[in-house]
Amino acid sequence: MTRINPIRRELLKNALVTIADNALVMVIRTARTANVKNSMDFSSAICDGAGNLAAQGMAVPVHLGVVMPALRGCLDHFGEDIAEGDVLASNDPYAGCSHLNDIFTFRPVYVDGQRVAFVSLVLHHTDLGGRVPGGNAADSQEIFEEGLRIPPVKLREKGRDSAQVFGIIAANSRVPDRVIGDLRAQLAALDDAARGVEKIAREMGPVAFGDYLADLIDHAEGLTRASISALPDGEVEFDEWNDDDGAGNGPIHLHCKLIKKGDEITVDYTGTQDDTGGAVHCNWEFTVSCTYAALRTVLDAAIPNNAGLYRPIHVKAPKGTFVSVQYPAAVGSRGQIGFRLRSIVLGALAQLLPGRMPACAGGSEFAIVASGQMADPRGGKRPFLHLEFHNNTGLGGGPDQDGQDAGPYCIGNLANVPVELIESENPIRVERYGFIRDTGGDGRFRGALGLQRDYRFLADQTRVQVRSDRYHSKPWGLFGGGAGAGGRLVANPGTAAEEALPSKFIRYFNAGDVLSVQMAAAGGYGPTAERDKAATAQDIRLGKMSADHAARIYGYDPEERDVK
Numbered sequence: 001m002t003r004i005n006p007i008r009r010e011l012l013k014n015a016l017v018t019i020a021d022n023a024l025v026m027v028i029r030t031a032r033t034a035n036v037k038n039s040m041d042f043s044s045a046i047c048d049g050a051g052n053l054a055a056q057g058m059a060v061p062v063h064l065g066v067v068m069p070a071l072r073g074c075l076d077h078f079g080e081d082i083a084e085g086d087v088l089a090s091n092d093p094y095a096g097c098s099h100l101n102d103i104f105t106f107r108p109v110y111v112d113g114q115r116v117a118f119v120s121l122v123l124h125h126t127d128l129g130g131r132v133p134g135g136n137a138a139d140s141q142e143i144f145e146e147g148l149r150i151p152p153v154k155l156r157e158k159g160r161d162s163a164q165v166f167g168i169i170a171a172n173s174r175v176p177d178r179v180i181g182d183l184r185a186q187l188a189a190l191d192d193a194a195r196g197v198e199k200i201a202r203e204m205g206p207v208a209f210g211d212y213l214a215d216l217i218d219h220a221e222g223l224t225r226a227s228i229s230a231l232p233d234g235e236v237e238f239d240e241w242n243d244d245d246g247a248g249n250g251p252i253h254l255h256c257k258l259i260k261k262g263d264e265i266t267v268d269y270t271g272t273q274d275d276t277g278g279a280v281h282c283n284w285e286f287t288v289s290c291t292y293a294a295l296r297t298v299l300d301a302a303i304p305n306n307a308g309l310y311r312p313i314h315v316k317a318p319k320g321t322f323v324s325v326q327y328p329a330a331v332g333s334r335g336q337i338g339f340r341l342r343s344i345v346l347g348a349l350a351q352l353l354p355g356r357m358p359a360c361a362g363g364s365e366f367a368i369v370a371s372g373q374m375a376d377p378r379g380g381k382r383p384f385l386h387l388e389f390h391n392n393t394g395l396g397g398g399p400d401q402d403g404q405d406a407g408p409y410c411i412g413n414l415a416n417v418p419v420e421l422i423e424s425e426n427p428i429r430v431e432r433y434g435f436i437r438d439t440g441g442d443g444r445f446r447g448a449l450g451l452q453r454d455y456r457f458l459a460d461q462t463r464v465q466v467r468s469d470r471y472h473s474k475p476w477g478l479f480g481g482g483a484g485a486g487g488r489l490v491a492n493p494g495t496a497a498e499e500a501l502p503s504k505f506i507r508y509f510n511a512g513d514v515l516s517v518q519m520a521a522a523g524g525y526g527p528t529a530e531r532d533k534a535a536t537a538q539d540i541r542l543g544k545m546s547a548d549h550a551a552r553i554y555g556y557d558p559e560e561r562d563v564k
Contacts, residue, residue, distance in 0.1 A: 001211060002207065002208045002211035002212065004211070004212065004215045008212070009212055009215060009216055009219065012200070012204075012212050012213075012216065013055065013216055013304050015196075015200055016046050016054060016055035016197070016200075017055050017056070017057065019046065019055075019119075019193050019196040019197060020044040020045060020046055020055055020056055020057030020059075020119075020193065021044070021057045021058055022192065022193070022196070023044040023057060023119070023121060023189040023190070023192060023193040024040070024042065024043075024044050024057045024058070024059060024189070026185070026188060026189040026192055027042055027121070027123070027185050027186065027189045028040065030184070030185035030188055030189075031123075031181065031182045031185040031186075032177070032178040032181030032182050032185070033125075033126045033178050033179075033181075033182055033387070034386075034387070034388070034417050034421050034422070034425065035124060035126060035387045035388070035389070035417070036123055036124070036182050036185070038415060038417050038418060038421060039388070039389060039391075039414045039415050039416070039417055040059075040060075040413070040414060040415055041060065041123070041124040041389065041414055042059060042060070042063075042121065042122060042123040042124065042186075043056070043057065043059030043060045043063035043064055043067075043121070043122050044056065044057035044059055044119075044120065044121050044189070044193065045057070045064060045067045045119075045120040046117055046118070046119055046120070046193070046197060047067065047068070047071060047106075047117060047118040047119075047120060048116070048117055048118075048210065048213040048214070048217075049108075049114075049115040049116050049117055049118070049210065051068060051071045051072055051075055051118065052068065052213075052217060052306075052307040053067055053068050053217075053305075053306045053307040053310075054117070054213045054216060054217060054306050054307070055216075055304070055305070055306060056305045056306070058413070059413060060411075060412060060413050060414065061289075061292075061293035061296065061411050061412070061413065062098075062286070062289050062290050062293050062335075062338050062411045062412070063098075063102065063122050063289070064289065064292075064293075064305070065285070065286075065288055065289025065290070065291075065292040065293065065310070066096070066097060066098045066102075066104075066122075066285050066286060066289045067104070067120055067122070068307065069096035069097075069285045070090060070095075070096040070097045070098075070104040070106075070122075070285075071088075071096070071104070071106050071118060071120065072096055073090055073092065073095035073096030073097070073152055074088040074089075074090055074095075074096075074106060074152040076152075077095070077151070077152035078152065078154075082108055082115070083108075083157075083158055084108065084110040084158070084159075085156065085157070085158040085159035085160075086107070086108060086154055086156060086157055086158065087105055087106065087107045087154065087155045087156035087187060087190060088105070088106040088107075088108075088152060088153070088154060088155070089103055089104065089105045089106070089150060089152070089153055089154070089155040089165075090103075090104055090150055090151060090152045090153065091103045091104065091128070091148075091149065091150045092149055092150060092151050092152070093143065093283050093285075093331050094143070094283075094327045094328075095151055095152055096285060097285070098282070098283065098285060098286040098289070098331070098334060099146075099286075099331045099332050099334050099335075100128055100130070100135055100143070100146050100147045100148065100149060100150075100332060101124045101125050101126075101128060101134075101135050101136065101147075101332070102122050102123070102124050102125075103122065103123060103125055103150065103183070103186070104120065104121075104122045105120065105121050105122070105155060105186055105187070105190060106118045106119070106120050107119050107120075107156075107190045107191070107193075107194050109194050109197045109198050109201065110198075111198060111201045111202050111205075111206040111209070112206060114206045116197075116198075116201045116206045116209050116210060117197050117201065117209075117213070119190055119193040119194045119197055120190075121186050121189055121190055121193075123182055123183075123185075123186050125173075125179050125182055125183070126173075126175060126178055126179060126182070126385060126387050127147075127173050127174045127175050127179060127385055127387075128147040128148040128169070128172055128173055128179070129147040129148045129172035129173060129174070130145060130146045130147030130148075130332075131145045131146075132369070132463075132465055132506060133174055133369055133371035133385055133463060133465070134369030134371070134385065134387050134465060135147040135332050136279075136332045136333050136335075136367060136369060136465065136467055137246075137279060137332060137333070137465055137506060138245075138246025138247070138278055138279050138280050138332075138333040138336070138467045138504040139246050139247045139248075139278055139279065139504070139506070140246075140278070140279040140330035140332055141247065141277055141278070141279075141329075141330055142328045142329070142330055143327070143328045143329065143330050143331070144328065145330060146279065146330050146331075146332045147172065147332075148168070148169065148172040148173075150165075150169075153165055155183075155187070156187070161187075166180065166183070169183065174371070174383060174385060175383060175385050178385075216304060216306065216308075217306050217307050217308040218308060219304070219308065220303055220304040220305075220306050220307075220308030220309050221308030221309070221311045221312065222308075223300060223302070223303045223304075223308075224299060224303055224308060224309045224311070224312050224313075225263035225264075225312050226263070226300075227299040227300040227303060228260065228262075228263050228264065228265055228299070228312055229262060229263045231260055231298065231352070231353065232260070232352065232353070233260055233261055233262070234259075234260055234352050235257065235258070235259045235260075236257070236258050236348050236349075236351035236352045237255070237256065237257045237258070237348065237351075238255075238256050238258075238344050238345075238347040238348040238350075238351065239253065239254065239255055239256075239344075240253075240254045240256070240340050240343060240344040240347065240473070241253060241254070241340075241472075241473035242254065242280065242322075242336075242337060242340050242469055242473060243469045243470070243471050243472045243473055243503055244278075244280075244469075244503070244504065245276045245277055245278035245280050245281065245322070246278030246279055246280040246333055246467070246504050247276070247277045247278035247279075248278075249276040249277060249278070250276075251472060251473060252273060252276065252280075252322055253272065253273045254269070254272045254273075254322065254323065254340060254341075254344050255269065255270070255271030255272050255344075256268070256269055256272075256344045256345060256347075256348050257270070257271070257348075258345070258348040258349065258352060260352060263312055264312045264313070264314065265295060265312065265313050265314070266313075266314040266315075266316065267291050267295070267313070267314070267315050267316070267345060267348075268315075268316040269287065269315075269316060269317040269318070269321065269323050269324075270316060270318055272317070272318075272321045272322050272323055273321065273322055274320055274321055274322065275320055275321060275322050275325045275326075275329065276322070277329075278330070278333075279329075279330035279331060279332045279333045279334070280333045280334070280336050280337050280467070280469075280504075281322045281323065281325045281329065281331065281334065281337055282323060282324075282325065282331055282334035282337050282338065282341075283324065283325055283329075283331055283334070284317050284319075284323075284324040286331075286334055286338065287315065287317050287323040287324060287341060288315045288317075290338045290341035290342055290345075290411055291313070291315050291341065291345055292309070292310060292313060293342065293411040294341070294342045294345035294346055294349075294411065295313060295345060295349075296309070297346070298349055298353065298356075298357075322337070323337065323341065333367075333467045333504075335365070335367070335389070336365045336367070336467055336468075336469055338411060339363065339365045339409060339411070339469075340469075342361075342409060342411045343360050343361065343475070343476075346358075346360075347360065347476065350478055354479070355399050356399065357398075357399075357478070358395060358396040358397060358398035358399070358403065358478070358525065359396030359397050359398070359403070359441060359443070359447055359475070359476065359477045359478040359481050359522060359523030359524055359525045360396050360447075360475035360476045360477070360483075360484070360522060360523040361393070361394060361395050361396050361403075361407075361409055361448075361475065361522050362393045362394035362395070362396070362403070362440075362447060362448050362449075362450060362470075362475050362484050362519065362520050362521045362522035362523075363390075363391070363393030363394065363409065363470065363475075363487075363519055363520055363522075364393070364468035364469055364470045364471070364487030364503065364517070364518075364519040364520045365467070365468055365469050365470065366389075366390040366393075366466070366467075366468040366487070366517055366519055367387075367388065367389045367390070367466070367467045367468070368386070368387075368388050368390075368455075368464065368465070368466050368467075368517075369385065369386065369387050369388075369464070369465045370384075370385075370386045370426065370428060370455070370457065370462055370463070370464050370465075370509075371383070371384060371385040371386070371462070371463050372384060372427075372459050372460075372461055372462040372463055373459065373461070374426070374427040374459050375427075384425070384426050384427065384459075386422060386425070386426040386428060388416075388417045388422070389414060390416055390451070390453065390517075390519065391408060391409055391412040391414045391416070392406050392407060392408045392409075392412075392414070392415070392416050393406065393409075393448070393450070393451050393519045393520070393522075394406055394407055394440075394447065394448020394449060394450070394451070394484075394521060394522045395407040395447075395448050395522055396441070396447045396448070396475065396477070396478070396484075396522040396523045396524070396525065397440075397441060397443050397444070397445035397446050397447045397477070397478075397481055397522070397523065397524045397525035397526070398445060398525055399445075399525065400445070401445055402440075402445045402446050402447075402448075402535070403440065403441075403445070403446065403447040403448035403522045403523075403524075404448060405435060405440075405448045405449050405544070406435075406448065406451065407448060419433055427457065427458035427459040427462070427511075428455055428456070428457055428458060428462075429455070429456045429458060430453060430454065430455060430456075431454045431455075431456050431514070432452055432453065432454040432516075433451075433452070433453050433454075434451070434452060435449040435450070435451060435452075435543075435544060436449055436450040436451065436452050436485070436518060436521070437449070437543060437544060437545060437546055437549075438485075438545055438546055438549040439484065439485035439521035440484060440485075440521045440522060440524065440544070441475065441477045441481055441482045441483050441484040441485075441521060441522055441523035441524030441525075442477075442481065442482040442524045442528045442553050442554070443477055443480065443481030443482060443523075443524025443525045443526045443527065443528055443531065444480075444481070444524075444525060444526030444527055444528070444530040444531050445481070445524065445525045445526060445531070446481075446524050446531070446539075447475065447477070447481070447484045447521055447522030447523045447524045447525075448484075448521060448522040449521050449544055450484065450485055450487070450518060450519050450520055450521035451518075451519045452516065452517065452518045452519070453517045453519075454493075454514055454515070454516045454517070455514065455515045455517070456512070456513070456514045457509045457510070457511060457512070457513050457514075457515070458511055458512075459511055460510045460511050461508055461510065462508065462509045462510070462513075463506070463507075463508055464505075464506070464507060464508070464509055464515065465505075465506045466489065466501075466503075466504060466505055466506075466515075466517075467503075467504050468487055468489065468503045468504065468517075468519075469487070469503050469504075470486055470487045470503075470519075470520035471486045471487050471488065471503045471520075472486065474486045474520060474523075475520055475521065475522050475523045476523045477523035477524040477525065478523065478524075478525050478526075479525060479526050479527075480526050480527040480528075481523055481524030481525040481526055481527075482523070482524045482528070483523055483524075484520055484521030484522045484523050484524070485520060485521045486520050487503065487517075487518055487519050487520040488500070488516075488518040489501040489502070489503065489505075489515070489516070489517060489518070490515075490516040490518070491509070491513065491514070491515055491516075492513055492514050493514065493516045501515075528553055528554055529555075531554055533554075533556065536550050536554050536556045537556070537558075540556075540558075
């Protein structure tokens with residue numbers, strides 16, 4: 001066995017993280033679609049030669065718990081039939097992946113004929129076919145409706161791209177130039193990451209490199225166990241609700257029991273109701289990944305993000321429940337239930353760690369796909385497809401501060417698509433984008449405000465698909481704090497054609513029609529009577545709270561002289 005130098009181990013950890021981060025930068029510079037380049041809906045990771053996660057980039061946390069199951073699906077399929085120059089790929093939720101739009105790619109790294117690592121990239125691809133553009137329809141009932149399902153395949157074999165696989169992907173996309181462009185960016189970043197890993201492994205030697213990776217994972221496990229041990233032992237439970245399943249059934253009840261004992265944590269979703277259909281639910285792999293991401297928020301930030309962090313965490317989710325669906329269930333909208341998994345675990349942690357956790361984050365978990373035909377400057381028409389996941393919608397009030405307005409969810413790390421980019425690439429005008437006054441959950445520390453984004457469609461027969469929630473199951477407050485205001489969708493507000501819309505729908509809009517999206521606000525923390533008057537006055541000055549709301553909820557009197 002190699003004698004491990006802790007300083008060298010730390011240097012290796014940082015080098016691997018840098019390689020993974022650089023791969024993400026290359027994707028940003030070379031990809032084609034806004035969801036990848038601007039929202040950054042992608043992730044990178046480095047695994048050892050056996051498929052154990054060793055390092056990850058600064059990416060989407062809920063992707064990364066799925067990397068090992070997705071790679072295991074490829075390894076189980078190909079066995080020993082993996083060679084230098086291959087790139088393995090899959091998007092099959094029933095072979096370890098999470099939903100069809102996320103294509104997981106893995107390139108093995110060899111030194112002197114010995115496989116020492118895999119570099120991995122996962123990107124959310126804009127359209128892979130299916131009955132609805134974008135592939136995220138909430139009301140699909142089977143995986144076959146959602147688009148191209150790619151079992152483990154070789155996207156590249158011995159250094160040569162598979163024209164057949166690329167052709168199949170292109171033929172099944174409504175916007176093949178963009179999808180193939182993103183896929184090429186994915187492969188280029190893999191190549192760059194593989195060169196970086198190979199360089200380090202060759203300098204260290206394949207045996208020493210493998211020993212250091214194993215030790216790095218063991219080291220992360222030790223740090224994780226120490227961090228968990230510092231938390232109080234206990235058994236707590238929490239309940240959450242999703243408005244519906246995307247197919248007209250609801251509300252959907254989720255139950256979580258969190259058991260912390262010694263240096264291990266068990267999260268048990270027994271008691272969550274059985275699957276009812278639709279595509280909002282998720283498979284077991286995604287549930288586990290969301291659970292890891294939520295628990296990561298209370299563990300020491302210095303712990304390396306690798307397989308060792310997962311070892312002391314155990315997840316139970318009975319088969320056939322809403323959070324462990326079975327083949328051939330559709331899972332295209334599984335991201336929405338991911339937010340609920342995040343909030344139910346953090347709600348349980350708030351019971352275990354009172355005075356440490358914030359109230360529920362806001363957001364309607366809003367996603368939109370708008371597609372159709374637009375004028376081509378060269379003449380005639382061309383297709384457009386706008387995909388947007390709006391994730392940064394605000395944090396709950398905490399023990400010592402208001403919730404961050406427009407702050408990000410801990411499971412996401414995604415950015416919102418800039419208005420200018422939406423308008424430059426699509427026949428869409430964003431006419432309003434801002435905070436909604438008086439919506440944050442009331443309390444000693446208020447929750448973040450809800451957000452509003454109004455879209456005016458400029459082309460006839462624009463097909464719009466929306467997936468959102470928190471219209472009835474509002475973001476909860478803590479310790480006397482109020483719930484955040486719920487979400488709302490309205491077509492053509494302020495006109496004779498005004499129409500309230502459900503949280504999930506597919507319909508056509510014509511030129512001039514407006515869709516007003518009002519996203520749910522975050523929960524508040526603590527009693528309203530304890531709110532600082534100066535904080536209320538500041539909210540009024542900034543337009544975040546009306547004087548009427550301040551007087552009615554907080555008893556605010558602008559004539560009081562002690563308010564600065």
